[in-house]
Amino acid sequence: MTSPQAPLHTPFTAASTATDVLHGLDLSGQEVIVTGGHSRLGREVTRALAAAGASVTVASRDTARACEAVAGIDRVRVQQLDLTDPESVEAFAARWIDTGRPLHMLINSAAVLFGPHLRLDARGYELAFATSHLGHFQLTRALLPALRAADGARVVTVTSGAARIGEIRWDDLNFTTGYHPVAAYAQSKRANVLFTVELDRRFATDDIRALAVHPGVVIGPGPHAPQRLESFRAQGLIDEHGATIIDPQAGKKTIEQGAATIVFGAASPLLEAIGGVYLKDSDVAVLDDEARPMTADSIPADANSAMLDPEDASRLWDLSEKLLA
Numbered sequence: 001m002t003s004p005q006a007p008l009h010t011p012f013t014a015a016s017t018a019t020d021v022l023h024g025l026d027l028s029g030q031e032v033i034v035t036g037g038h039s040r041l042g043r044e045v046t047r048a049l050a051a052a053g054a055s056v057t058v059a060s061r062d063t064a065r066a067c068e069a070v071a072g073i074d075r076v077r078v079q080q081l082d083l084t085d086p087e088s089v090e091a092f093a094a095r096w097i098d099t100g101r102p103l104h105m106l107i108n109s110a111a112v113l114f115g116p117h118l119r120l121d122a123r124g125y126e127l128a129f130a131t132s133h134l135g136h137f138q139l140t141r142a143l144l145p146a147l148r149a150a151d152g153a154r155v156v157t158v159t160s161g162a163a164r165i166g167e168i169r170w171d172d173l174n175f176t177t178g179y180h181p182v183a184a185y186a187q188s189k190r191a192n193v194l195f196t197v198e199l200d201r202r203f204a205t206d207d208i209r210a211l212a213v214h215p216g217v218v219i220g221p222g223p224h225a226p227q228r229l230e231s232f233r234a235q236g237l238i239d240e241h242g243a244t245i246i247d248p249q250a251g252k253k254t255i256e257q258g259a260a261t262i263v264f265g266a267a268s269p270l271l272e273a274i275g276g277v278y279l280k281d282s283d284v285a286v287l288d289d290e291a292r293p294m295t296a297d298s299i300p301a302d303a304n305s306a307m308l309d310p311e312d313a314s315r316l317w318d319l320s321e322k323l324l325a
Contacts, residue, residue, distance in 0.1 A: 005277050005287045005303050010270055012282035014216070014248035018048035018259035021282055025267060028053035031101050031150070032266070033143075035059045035081065035136065036110030038066035041158070041215055044259035045107060049267065050075045059092060059110070083110055083135025084121040086324065093142030103146035105266045108136035108157040111188070118179035125323070126174045128184050133191035137320045140199065147208045155199060155210045156265040159192035159278070161251065161301025163214075164292070166190030168316060190307055191316060193278055198313035200276030209275030211265040214285070214301050216251045218258035219244060248281075251299045278303040 012021060027049060037046040037058035050056045050073050059081035060066035066078045079095065082088040096103065111132045112119075119127040125134060140147075140155055147153040166186030169175070175184060193212045200210035219237055232238045237252060239245055248257055264282040265271065277284050285303045292300030306312075 003287060004274060005284060005308060007283050007286060008270055008274075010264075010268075010283045012260065012264065014251070014253070014281040015257060016260045016282050017254075017256040018044055018263045019051075019256070021260045021264045022048055022052045022267060025052050025269075027267060030054040030104040030267075032056045032105040032107065033059055033096070033103060034107040034109055035083065035139070037076075037107070038069035038078070040220055040255055041218060041258050041262065042107075042109045043069055044255050045109065045262050045266075046070060046076060047073055048259060048263050049105075052267070054105070054267075057096075081139075083139065084123075084125075084127070084130050086138060089135060089138045090142060093139060096143060097145055101146065102149035102151070102153075103143055104150045104153055106140060106143060106147065106153070106155045107262060107266055108140065108155065108192075109262065110135075111158070114181040114185040116181060118175055118184075120174065124174065126184055126187075128188040129173060129191060132188040133195060134320060134323060136192075137195055137317075138324055144203070144206075144208070147203075148206050151207060153208045154266055154271075154275075155196075155208065156262060157192045157196050157210070157212050158262060159196075159212045159214055160185075160189040161214050161217075161280075161299060162186040163189040163193045163212075163278070163307045164300055164302075164304050166307070168194070168312065170315075170319070193307045194309070194313040194316045195320075196278070197276050197308055197310060198317045201310065201313070202317075204275055209271075209273075211271065211275060212278045213261050213265045214278065214280045215258035215261055216248070216253035216281075216301075217299055218253050218255055220255055251301055276308075278308065 032054045036042040046056050056076045058078045061082045063080050070076045081092040121130040196210045196212040261282050288302040289304050
């Protein structure tokens, strides 16, 4: 059996932008939700989809900040959503369901930057996992009626190349035995891909397809926080003067380039009838199970079998249901 995790050889490149990917597409009448759709990558996704004619709802914990960020973009509304608060998630979904509107694209984009110290949500769950995975897991399930009503919907979850190295700590999700920020971030990003695999398996027959997206390494033009300069320099993301290094072929992208693969997953007709896969550079990523160490000049980000493992995907789904019960 041929794996769906194989490149389509699309006309786009690592340097393509969201505008390039959506060129010529008319998304009029399409309803979209973008979590975190007011900040950096999320804002560019919101702008590009709205420019193509879609109606976009930005879901944000800080609605005042979100309204300011998207002011002047047509066909955009803002609603409150805190992904770490189950009541907030249910209320957001209920408001949408009550409108009777279908949902054509759900873009699970919001995340938290990892920090040096362990942070937990109000329930005691590690914050990156709670935000990037559990909140989006709950939101997606609550919005299933609207996704079904779209008669062809996509759920795009923004992950990272860190999913290659991420491991689900099945017996210690919350790092009670010792916290490491990169391991916590990578766990949340692995969870994003496994969630995508199982979501697509469960609901493809309802014409709901799921895709995980690696946007590239996008740190923006700066200025950068002083505490991150050393790390960025070590990864080859900034030069000795603190200026951002852009090298799309090496995965180091502008915000416009990073948003390209997200909108590709959400709207490109090239992905019709495709789901449960991991996207990179506006295409289905190569499946590469070789060990690839990260260096300043190379940030491995292709798919591997572990991040797409269907047994782990099913196990994570069951565990997530228990955590939210």
